[in-house]
Amino acid sequence: MPDGGDAVLDVRGLVTVFRTRGGEVHAVNDVSFHLQRGELLGVVGESGSGKSVTMMSLIGLLPMPPAEVRGGEVWMGGRDILKIPAEDLRQVRGARIGFVFQDPMTSLNPVFQVGFQIMEPLIRHMGMTKAQARVRAAELLELVGIPDAAARLDSYPHQFSGGMRQRVMIAIALACDPDVLIADEPTTALDVTIQAQILELIKELRVKLGMAIIWITHDLGVIAGIADRVMVMYGGQVVEHGPVKALFADPRHPYTRALLKTVPSLTGPREARLQVIEGQPPIMMQAPQNCAFAPRCAHAFARCAVENPKRRAVDGLALGQGHDVACHWEVSLG
Amino acid sequence: MTALHGGLSQTIRATRLVILKGCDMLDATPPPLVQVRDLKMYFPIHTGVLRRHTGDVKAVDGVSFDIMPGETLGLVGESGCGKSTVGRALIRLYEPTAGSVTIAGDDILALAPEALRKKRPQMQMVFQDPQASLNPRITLAQIIGEPLIEHSGLNPTDRLARIYQLMDQVGLNRRFANRYPHEISGGQRPRIGIARALALNPKFIVCDEPIAALDVSIQAQVVNLLEDLQDRLGLTYLFISHDLSMVRHIADRVAVMYLGRIAELSPRDALYARPLHPYAEALLSAVPEPDPERDVSRNRIILKGDVPSPANPPKGCAFCTRCPKVLEICRTDRPALIEVEPGRQVACHLFPNHTAPAKPTPGGTTQLQQHGV
Numbered sequence: 001m002p003d004g005g006d007a008v009l010d011v012r013g014l015v016t017v018f019r020t021r022g023g024e025v026h027a028v029n030d031v032s033f034h035l036q037r038g039e040l041l042g043v044v045g046e047s048g049s050g051k052s053v054t055m056m057s058l059i060g061l062l063p064m065p066p067a068e069v070r071g072g073e074v075w076m077g078g079r080d081i082l083k084i085p086a087e088d089l090r091q092v093r094g095a096r097i098g099f100v101f102q103d104p105m106t107s108l109n110p111v112f113q114v115g116f117q118i119m120e121p122l123i124r125h126m127g128m129t130k131a132q133a134r135v136r137a138a139e140l141l142e143l144v145g146i147p148d149a150a151a152r153l154d155s156y157p158h159q160f161s162g163g164m165r166q167r168v169m170i171a172i173a174l175a176c177d178p179d180v181l182i183a184d185e186p187t188t189a190l191d192v193t194i195q196a197q198i199l200e201l202i203k204e205l206r207v208k209l210g211m212a213i214i215w216i217t218h219d220l221g222v223i224a225g226i227a228d229r230v231m232v233m234y235g236g237q238v239v240e241h242g243p244v245k246a247l248f249a250d251p252r253h254p255y256t257r258a259l260l261k262t263v264p265s266l267t268g269p270r271e272a273r274l275q276v277i278e279g280q281p282p283i284m285m286q287a288p289q290n291c292a293f294a295p296r297c298a299h300a301f302a303r304c305a306v307e308n309p310k311r312r313a314v315d316g317l318a319l320g321q322g323h324d325v326a327c328h329w330e331v332s333l334g
Numbered sequence: 335m336t337a338l339h340g341g342l343s344q345t346i347r348a349t350r351l352v353i354l355k356g357c358d359m360l361d362a363t364p365p366p367l368v369q370v371r372d373l374k375m376y377f378p379i380h381t382g383v384l385r386r387h388t389g390d391v392k393a394v395d396g397v398s399f400d401i402m403p404g405e406t407l408g409l410v411g412e413s414g415c416g417k418s419t420v421g422r423a424l425i426r427l428y429e430p431t432a433g434s435v436t437i438a439g440d441d442i443l444a445l446a447p448e449a450l451r452k453k454r455p456q457m458q459m460v461f462q463d464p465q466a467s468l469n470p471r472i473t474l475a476q477i478i479g480e481p482l483i484e485h486s487g488l489n490p491t492d493r494l495a496r497i498y499q500l501m502d503q504v505g506l507n508r509r510f511a512n513r514y515p516h517e518i519s520g521g522q523r524p525r526i527g528i529a530r531a532l533a534l535n536p537k538f539i540v541c542d543e544p545i546a547a548l549d550v551s552i553q554a555q556v557v558n559l560l561e562d563l564q565d566r567l568g569l570t571y572l573f574i575s576h577d578l579s580m581v582r583h584i585a586d587r588v589a590v591m592y593l594g595r596i597a598e599l600s601p602r603d604a605l606y607a608r609p610l611h612p613y614a615e616a617l618l619s620a621v622p623e624p625d626p627e628r629d630v631s632r633n634r635i636i637l638k639g640d641v642p643s644p645a646n647p648p649k650g651c652a653f654c655t656r657c658p659k660v661l662e663i664c665r666t667d668r669p670a671l672i673e674v675e676p677g678r679q680v681a682c683h684l685f686p687n688h689t690a691p692a693k694p695t696p697g698g699t700t701q702l703q704q705h706g707v
Binding site for chain 2: 046047161163164191192193194195196197199200218219220221222223224225244245248249258259260262263264265266267268270271273274275276277278279280281
C-alpha cells in the first residue's frame with residue numbers, strides 16, 4: 001500500500017512551540033508522517049502528547065501568538081501549505097481538508113440552522129448557488145444517516161442529540177469533498193453505543209468516498225477497529241509508528257507496550273492487578289535533549305538520559321513506510 | 335448466677351434479632367450493607383407563566399439492589415441513564431421521590447437532619463471531576479481535614495497526624511500538605527478527593543466516575559489505589575462508570591442501567607461472558623477492544639437511534655424503541671427485574687420465567703442461552 005508517490009499529505013519535521021509566561025512549551029517536536037489516498041491513520045497519545053496541536057498547526061488553526069510553527073514542511077497537492085498566503089490556505093482548509101472536532105455542541109453555531117452551516121462552505125468554496133447548496137446539504141445529511149434529511153435542514157443544533165450533532169459535523173467536513181478528513185477525538189464525548197454508530201458510519205463513508213482520514217484519539221480500542229496505520233505520540237514526538245496489526249501484535253516502544261497493558265481487557269483473561277505507568281506525562285519546557293519517556297520507562301539506561309532517540313525502522317522497510325520506533329532500548333536489542 | 339442468666343438471655347435476644355433481620359438472606363451470608371428498594375428520583379418540570387408542574391424527568395425510576403459488605407457493585411450505563419443520580423440519591427445528596435435505602439442498618443431516607451449528619455461519616459463519595467470538586471482556595475491539608483473538623487472532634491495536633499496518615503494511605507507526598515489543588519499534577523489530584531472521602535473511616539463509598547476525566551496511564555494508578563484501600567480497610571464501593579472494561583476489572587457484580595431502570599444485575603464474569611438483557615449485550619458489543627484481530631471477530635450490535643427522553647419514556651420496556659429483539663408485549667408492559675438464573679436479575683420479556691415465579695426450568699434454560707448468545 002504505501003509507496004510515497006501517492007501521498008495526499010506529507011508532513012516533514014514539523015515543530016510547534018507555544019510562548020507562555022513560564023517559557024516556551026515545545027508541543028510538537030520534529031513530527032513527520034504521510035497519508036496515502038484512502039487510508040486511515042490513527043494518532044494515539046495522552047493529553048498533552050501533541051497529537052491535536054500537530055494537526056492544528058499543519059492547517060494553521062492555532063492562535064498565533066502564542067503558538068508558533070517554527071519549522072517543517074506540509075506538502076499537499078504539490079505545495080508546501082505552511083508557506084502559502086493566508087487566503088490560499090483558507091481555500092485549502094475549506095475545500096481540501098475537512099475537520100471534525102471533539103465536541104459537537106461547541107463546534108456548531110447554536111444560532112444558525114444546521115442547513116445554513118452545511119451550505120456555507122458549499123457557497124463559499126464550491127461557488128454553488130443557494131438553491132444548489134441546499135440540495136447538496138440535504139444529500140450530505142442523508143449520507144451521514146440523518147433520517148428525513150431535507151426537513152432537518154431547518155433545525156437548530158440543540159434540536160439534535162449528541163450523536164446526530166456529530167453526524168452534522170461530519171456532513172459539514174465532507175461538504176466540499178475533501179482529500180483529507182481530520183477527526184480530533186470525534187467520538188470521545190459520545191456514549192459507546194453512539195460511538196459504535198459513528199465508527200460504522202465512517203467505515204461506510206470511507207468505502208463510498210475514498211478520502212484519507214486522520215483519526216486522533218486516546219482510545220486504543222477505537223484505533224484497533226478502524227485504522228490502517230497508527231502513530232503513537234509522546235512528549236510531542238512520534239515514538240512508534242506502523243501498520244495497525246503489526247503495532248498491536250508486536251509493540252516495540254516501552255510506552256506503547258505499557259499503554260496497551262494499562263487498559264483492562266473486556267473479553268480476554270481478567271488481570272488481578274492493572275499495570276501502571278508510574279509518574280506523569282512530561283510538559284516539554286525545552287526541545288527534547290533526551291528520551292521524553294525515560295523518567296517513566298522501566299527499561300531506561302544511561303544513553304536514554306543524554307540522547308533523544310531517532311525513529312528507526314524495525315522491519316527493514318524505508319522509514320515511515322513500515323513499522324518504526326524511536327527507542328534506544330529497542331535498538332540495543334537489535 | 336442471676337447476673338449470668340441475665341447476660342445469657344440478652345445474648346439470645348440479640349442473636350434472635352440478627353436472625354430476624356437476616357431472615358430473607360441465605361444462611362451464613364451476612365446481611366447486605368446497602369439495601370436499596372424501589373428508589374425513585376423525579377425532577378419536576380415546570381412550564382408556562384405560572385410555572386405549573388407539568389411533568390417529571392424520571393431520572394431514577396424504581397431501582398432496587400443490595401451491596402454486600404466488602405463488595406464492589408459496578409453501576410454502568412450511558413450518559414443520562416441515571417447512574418450518577420442513583421449514587422447521589424442513595425446517600426441523600428438529593429431527596430429521593432420514593433423508595434427506601436438502608437445503609438448499615440439505618441433507613442437513610444427516614445433520618446432526621448441531625449441523625450443524617452451523624453450518619454454521614456459512614457457513607458462518603460468520590461466525585462468525578464477532581465478539578466471541580468476541590469476548593470481551589472484552601473490547601474490540601476484543609477481539604478482533607480475539613481470532614482475531621484466537622485465530625486471527629488480531634489484536636490489540631492491529632493488532626494494533622496490523621497491528615498498525614500491519610501496522605502500516606504493514598505500515596506500523596508506529605509510535602510504537598512500546604513499546597514493548593516492547582517499546584518498538584520492532574521494525575522495526583524484524584525488522590526486528594528479519595529483521601530477526603532476516607533478521612534472519617536467510612537464503610538461505604540460511592541465512587542462517581544472517579545476515573546472518567548483521567549488519562550489512561552493515570553486511570554490504572556487510581557483504580558489500583560482504590561482496590562488496595564478496599565483490601566486494607568474493608569471498604570464497600572458503589573463504582574459508577576461508563577467504562578465497561580474498567581468495571582469488569584474492579585467490580586464483583588454489575589448493574590446495567592438504562593433510562594432510569596436496571597436492565598440487568600449479574601455477577602461480573604457471568605455478565606461479561608454472556609449478557610442476558612439485549613441492552614447489556616449491545617452495550618458490551620459496542621465497546622472497542624484494543625486488539626485488531628479480536629475486534630474483527632466480534633459480533634457487533636449497532637443500536638439504531640438514541641436514548642429516549644427520561645421526561646417521556648416509552649410506555650412498556652424503556653429499551654423497546656431500540657431493542658433488536660423487541661416483542662409486542664414490550665411496547666405495552668413494563669418488565670420487572672426478576673431473577674432468571676441464580677444470582678442474575680434481568681428485566682426483559684424475552685425470559686419466559688419472567689412472568690411465572692422464578693426457578694429456571696430446563697426448557698427455560700435453553701431458551702435463555704438462545705437469547706443470550
